[in-house]
Amino acid sequence: MPEESVDTSCRLEALRRRLPVMKVDAVVISNLTNVRYLTGFTGTAGLALVTPADASFYTDFRYEAQAAEQVRPLRVSIEKRSLLRAAALQAKKRRFSVVGVETHCLTVDQKESLEKAAPGVKWVSVKQAIEKAREVKDASEIETLRTAIGITDKAFESVVARLRPGLTESEVAWKLEESLIRLGAEGKSFETIVASGARSALPHGVASAKKLQLGDLVTIDFGGKYQGYCADLTRTVCLGKSTSEQRKIYSIVRSAQLRAEERLSSGLAGKVIDKIARDYITEKGYGKEFGHGLGHGVGLNIHEGPRLSSTATGKLCAGCVVTVEPGIYIKDWGGVRIEDVAWVSDNGCEILTTALKPARLPEI
Numbered sequence: 001m002p003e004e005s006v007d008t009s010c011r012l013e014a015l016r017r018r019l020p021v022m023k024v025d026a027v028v029i030s031n032l033t034n035v036r037y038l039t040g041f042t043g044t045a046g047l048a049l050v051t052p053a054d055a056s057f058y059t060d061f062r063y064e065a066q067a068a069e070q071v072r073p074l075r076v077s078i079e080k081r082s083l084l085r086a087a088a089l090q091a092k093k094r095r096f097s098v099v100g101v102e103t104h105c106l107t108v109d110q111k112e113s114l115e116k117a118a119p120g121v122k123w124v125s126v127k128q129a130i131e132k133a134r135e136v137k138d139a140s141e142i143e144t145l146r147t148a149i150g151i152t153d154k155a156f157e158s159v160v161a162r163l164r165p166g167l168t169e170s171e172v173a174w175k176l177e178e179s180l181i182r183l184g185a186e187g188k189s190f191e192t193i194v195a196s197g198a199r200s201a202l203p204h205g206v207a208s209a210k211k212l213q214l215g216d217l218v219t220i221d222f223g224g225k226y227q228g229y230c231a232d233l234t235r236t237v238c239l240g241k242s243t244s245e246q247r248k249i250y251s252i253v254r255s256a257q258l259r260a261e262e263r264l265s266s267g268l269a270g271k272v273i274d275k276i277a278r279d280y281i282t283e284k285g286y287g288k289e290f291g292h293g294l295g296h297g298v299g300l301n302i303h304e305g306p307r308l309s310s311t312a313t314g315k316l317c318a319g320c321v322v323t324v325e326p327g328i329y330i331k332d333w334g335g336v337r338i339e340d341v342a343w344v345s346d347n348g349c350e351i352l353t354t355a356l357k358p359a360r361l362p363e364i
């Protein structure tokens with residue numbers, strides 16, 4: 001079913017205005033997530049040809065009705081053959097000399113087919129221009145993200161209270177996913193992680209048949225998807241009474257997260273925010289046990305720009321939405337990760353996640 005249509009005209013307009021700066025006559029947007037962002041189209045076959053004056057949309061007969069509804073301001077063309085070829089023939093007909101394409105998502109075959117269909121056109125890379133634009137969320141995206149995150153927070157809280165020894169990690173994952181759907185999500189954002197006991201030392205420990213045991217640290221990382229937007233939430237809890245070592249590791253991770261969240265603001269480099277959390281964990285003696293980046297952007301994709309990591313380039317813009325997720329993973333012992341989603345502004349950030357986050361390791 002076509003989803004509620006989103007007004008994407010401002011996004012398309014912003015791209016149009018940038019075409020002269022990009023020194024192209026037109027761009028062909030073929031990455032489906034970017035197509036959705038620019039046109040509102042949610043199907044699996046669609047492509048947009050955007051020029052400074054107009055925009056055309058190509059799809060096949062399966063999506064005729066859906067496209068008419070979702071991409072209304074664009075001229076829709078229903079194609080029997082390759083959509084890329086149709087766009088290339090249009091570029092040739094209109095005598096464009098330079099056209100931008102998303103080379104990071106095209107196969108070598110697809111690039112060759114463009115060249116073959118329109119040999120007079122110079123096909124150049126748009127260098128992830130749409131991904132870059134997607135980093136800064138508009139008001140409707142923030143509202144949608146808030147809904148996805150709110151559903152995820154509620155699903156977590158309803159399931160965490162029911163954790164019991166003997167449940168398998170997969171059963172917990174199932175309860176979380178069932179709860180997401182019941183609360184209005186259209187699905188999950190990514191494969192649910194439930195990692196308990198020694199398995200919690202695996203940063204990406206997808207739920208297994210292992211049974212939860214008293215004393216286990218349980219790390220849950222999951223998220224619901226709402227109107228295409230992804231939530232991302234991680235919490236670590238202890239099943240039953242915790243040990244002082246478990247509480248110590250938890251409080252180091254939580255303090256590292258708070259330090260980063262307190263400083264998070266536009267104009268700071270992703271690498272600087274990562275360093276704030278990393279330096280603190282290193283100072284406490286666990287730098288080697290925090291082996292991944294501090295966070296990532298979230299939106300239509302679960303992992304997108306900007307990155308918060310030691311290798312990230314560039315500064316954060318106001319309006320970007322990023323996760324803050326430090327962790328410590330100790331082999332054969334277990335691990336702790338705590339993840340929030342933050343909306344970055346010029347004077348700080350708003351933490352959109354509200355699920356359980358006490359100063360001390362929660363005992364369930």
Ligand code: ZN
Binds near residue numbers: 221234339
């Ligand atoms: Zn996550």
Ligand code: ZN
Binds near residue numbers: 232296323325339
């Ligand atoms: Zn994440």
